[in-house]
Amino acid sequence: MLSQLVGRATVTVDDLMAVASESAHILEYSAQLEAREAELTRTAGALREANAKLMQLSIQKDAFLSQISHELRTPMASVSAFSEILTEGDLPPEKVTRFGRIIHDEAKRLTRLLDDLLDLSVLENGAVQLNLGLASLQGMLDTALTVAQQTRPERSFLILRDLANEAIHLRTDADRLTQVFINLISNARKYCDAATPELRIAVRQRAGRVTIDFIDNGKGIPKESQSLIFEKFARLTDANRAGGAGLGLAICREIMTNLGGSVAYLPGKGGAAFRLTVPLRLELRAGETGRG
Secondary structure, three states: OHHHHOOOOOOOHHHHHHHHHHHHHHHHHHHHHHHHHHHHHHHHHHHHHHHHHHHHHHHHHHHHHHHHHHHHHHHHHHHHHHHHHHHOOOOOHHHHHHHHHHHHHHHHHHHHHHHHHHHHHHHHOOOOOOEEEEEEHHHHHHHHHHHHOOOOOOOOOEEEEOOOOOOOEEEEOHHHHHHHHHHHHHHHHHHOOOOOOEEEEEEEEEOOEEEEEEEEOOOOOOHHHOOOOOOOOOOOOOHHHOOOOOOHHHHHHHHHHHOOOEEEEOOOOOOOEEEEEEEOEOOOOOOOEEOO
16 A cells, blocks of 8 residues: 555545554554564473473483382392392301391382382372271371381481361371371481471461471472472482482372372472362262261
């Protein structure tokens, strides 16, 4: 339209309106192109971030498989070696006792690893059967704290609780939720590097849901590891936290999902901090059982 007007002696109002309309269409199309360009830029950034995480997970997966192989071979090698020694006979009673204890401990370690792998597989496939019933939150925490004392029992570890807020009864699978509590408390006892280690357990109830925070006073988890700690292939970059097969938090995540809740890491709390969110009343799904 603009080119058609060049060289004409007179320009009518209709001509001007047509030029204005064409200009508006051009501006609108330009704005659309800018919006699409911005969207493509955001998408490209998201894809780069996702690709970087996938590459990290691929590396973590390889490390995980290597670690699992090591975790399986080590106890099996011990069991095989000491069993062979015992079959040779002519050993003093104290050596028979000591070697038998080693075989027993290594067999237990192997069983725990296999149990974790099977447990995670069942949880991920949605095949877990929940046993729902009313359970005392305070009672579950008491049980978890007692069991977790077996982790580094030589350490003096201060536990800070608000017992009044723990006076809640949940309709949930008490065994599974307690399993998550034990894992988080055991991790705190194992990894908190404070000179005087302590763990604060804070409970809040709101809008039919309960949050339970577990916050220790150590250094916490490195920022570069925080987005991967719940992945079953995760290996932490902090050497002090890199032991074990790396299945505990992955199992916790799957349990909380099955319980209608969630588990998350809370950065910026001064130490390792985890938040569990669980419904006050979890309803039965098809095929599940309940106790009340």
